[in-house]
């Protein structure tokens with residue numbers, strides 16, 4: 001049964017298994033990434049249908065540069081194509097695109113395309129699709145810490161007055177709620193330097209399904225799992241039940 005209640009506001013996904021999907025079919029790895037892009041389109045539509053507010057996708061980690069040069073360059077080409085084609089579709093869907101990560105490492109052409117896609121969709125009010133590209137959770141926290149260190153060094157704040165919220169305001173996703181549900185496809189059970197700070201209380205869902213095979217039924221299963229969880233945020237289950 002599909003969950004109607006308890007829909008997460010923010011879903012974050014590590015889309016793993018594209019390479020293995022292609023290998024099983026004796027296809028080049030990039031064919032797996034192209035098939036993965038199709039799954040992205042379907043999951044975006046499902047999120048819109050279910051009125052999920054934010055979908056964050058890990059498209060390229062800061063460690064992915066270590067992959068063979070050919071795969072990296074084909075992935076960059078794919079991002080470029082997806083940005084051009086799909087940003088128009090996102091705009092029609094009233095969805096907003098936001099890219100997080102250190103984009104200075106990308107070609108200027110790709111950086112321009114990212115900025116254009118963000119700009120085109122910035123006034124939309126439906127689903128926000130966050131694409132993490134050249135992103136790392138530690139990088140995100142480090143940047144926020146540096147901002148605070150600068151403010152402390154200039155005398156604007158005292159280091160002993162620093163609160164969680166102040167660090168949080170320097171993180172890339174500060175304007176959105178933390179993810180309620182994290183999904184990783186492809187069988188690994190790791191966070192892999194994704195949203196380290198923001199996943200503190202997130203429900204974690206791991207599936208063996210490879211990303212190109214993650215269809216609506218699989219997404220619904222993940223949402224059903226979430227709907228069945230009791231989120232306690234450190235309290236006892238009795239306290240949570242009293243509040244309901």
Ligand code: FPP
Nearest residue numbers: 015016017018019020033036037057059082
């Ligand atoms: C991990 O699978 C996937 C990636 C590193 C790339 C993800 C990219 C896409 C789905 C395409 C475009 C998406 C957007 C949002 C622009 P893997 O290669 O590590 O798979 P493996 O573990 O089977 O080798």
